[in-house]
Amino acid sequence: MNIAVIGATGLTGHQVVVQLILKGLVGPMDRVQLVGRPPAEARLRGMVADIRDAFFEAAPELDITLSPEEIAAEVIVFAAGVTLPTDSRTPMTRDALAIANRTLFETYAQAIARHGHGHELVIVVSNPVELGVSIFAHHLGRRRVFGMGAYQDTLRFRREIAGELGLARQRVEAYMLGEHGSGLVPTWSSLRLHGFDPEETDQLRRRLRRGLTSAGYPDTLANETKGIRALIEAGDLGEAFRHIGTLPADLRVGLGPFATHYSGAKTAVATANATVDMLRVVLSGHQTVMAAQVALKGEWLGLDTVIGVPVLVGHQGWVTVNPLPLDDDEHAQLCAVGRGVTDKLREWEAAA
Numbered sequence: 001m002n003i004a005v006i007g008a009t010g011l012t013g014h015q016v017v018v019q020l021i022l023k024g025l026v027g028p029m030d031r032v033q034l035v036g037r038p039p040a041e042a043r044l045r046g047m048v049a050d051i052r053d054a055f056f057e058a059a060p061e062l063d064i065t066l067s068p069e070e071i072a073a074e075v076i077v078f079a080a081g082v083t084l085p086t087d088s089r090t091p092m093t094r095d096a097l098a099i100a101n102r103t104l105f106e107t108y109a110q111a112i113a114r115h116g117h118g119h120e121l122v123i124v125v126s127n128p129v130e131l132g133v134s135i136f137a138h139h140l141g142r143r144r145v146f147g148m149g150a151y152q153d154t155l156r157f158r159r160e161i162a163g164e165l166g167l168a169r170q171r172v173e174a175y176m177l178g179e180h181g182s183g184l185v186p187t188w189s190s191l192r193l194h195g196f197d198p199e200e201t202d203q204l205r206r207r208l209r210r211g212l213t214s215a216g217y218p219d220t221l222a223n224e225t226k227g228i229r230a231l232i233e234a235g236d237l238g239e240a241f242r243h244i245g246t247l248p249a250d251l252r253v254g255l256g257p258f259a260t261h262y263s264g265a266k267t268a269v270a271t272a273n274a275t276v277d278m279l280r281v282v283l284s285g286h287q288t289v290m291a292a293q294v295a296l297k298g299e300w301l302g303l304d305t306v307i308g309v310p311v312l313v314g315h316q317g318w319v320t321v322n323p324l325p326l327d328d329d330e331h332a333q334l335c336a337v338g339r340g341v342t343d344k345l346r347e348w349e350a351a352a
């Protein structure tokens with residue numbers, strides 16, 4: 001198997017390569033292409049030496065690639081580009097991030113479309129993930145392109161619920177859909193707790209939500225984000241994490257990574273874990289449902305944009321949306337977020 005990691009020397013890209021090996025997804029019969037810019041060549045060489053030193057027998061063939069035209073892989077992880085600074089005193093808007101990364105998305109998408117074999121699957125990690133998916137889908141065809149934001153947000157949502165109930169994460173089924181970052185849509189209607197009947201699940205769902213409704217979620221998340229930002233700017237990370245711990249699971253999903261990023265630790269380990277997990281699903285050859293940002297053309301709820309939804313995945317890409325039973329507020333929320341993403345994509349693309 002051939003896997004390419006674009007932005008391999010970055011915090012996230014590096015973690016993806018290490019976790020691919022540690023989790024046994026690649027071994028000596030496989031090849032991992034480490035893709036970076038020419039100025040990163042020395043660092044890529046050092047990275048290869050370090051990985052061989054650590055995992056000699058288990059390591060795959062590690063190739064250094066400095067040109068987008070030379071990427072040749074079955075699955076490509078895109079983790080290159082600018083990221084939000086961790087110093088809260090120099091904030092960067094998502095708009096500025098989009099403008100900074102747009103050219104990079106375009107360059108790689110065009111090169112892979114021109115020089116690739118036409119079947120590569122692409123997992124977009126870099127932000128804004130919706131913009132990355134939109135650009136890659138435009139050049140490669142939308143069925144081959146996934147954003148990992150919704151996959152990671154869904155893992156986090158399940159983990160928060162499982163932790164609060166004292167269950168293994170595997171017993172919790174629930175989806176965090178929408179836009180990665182500020183447009184999360186927790187679909188509490190999708191909650192299934194294996195081993196609990198619908199009545200018990202209803203009771204636990206009420207307990208977990210603590211009175212926060214789907215309609216009230218976006219404003220509450222925005223207000224809580226302001227509060228956490230103020231604590232971070234005041235240098236009180238400890239209070240920020242303590243406060244997040246008092247909030248319901250769906251708010252913790254939105255706020256935990258925010259505080260982790262600004263703590264300076266960043267979220268590379270969890271992001272790589274989710275990416276490698278997603279890669280495992282995509283490569284398994286079994287048809288499986290997973291959450292991902294994909295470019296929709298009205299397949300579900302009339303959504304015609306890039307948004308996180310549950311998709312049925314096969315070895316050639318996503319096949320169809322796996323619809324969930326949503327209540328009216330969740331439905332309205334997902335459509336509103338979809339319209340917001342469409343407006344942003346239009347703006348970011350017009351700023352070219």
Ligand SMILES: NC(=O)c1ccc[n+]([C@@H]2O[C@H](COP(=O)([O-])OP(=O)(O)OC[C@H]3O[C@@H](n4cnc5c(N)ncnc54)[C@H](O)[C@@H]3O)[C@@H](O)[C@H]2O)c1
Nearest residue numbers: 007009010011012036037079080081082083125126127271
């Ligand atoms: N989806 C998520 O949950 C999530 C989590 C963390 C980070 N991210 C995103 O992933 C991206 C990377 O984050 P990071 O923390 O690893 O950043 P980083 O700064 O550590 O790494 C970025 C890498 O991109 C490389 N790069 C820049 N321009 C390049 C080019 N033209 N060709 C090849 N490589 C190039 C840099 O050399 C660097 O190695 C960011 O966009 C960030 O927002 C997403």
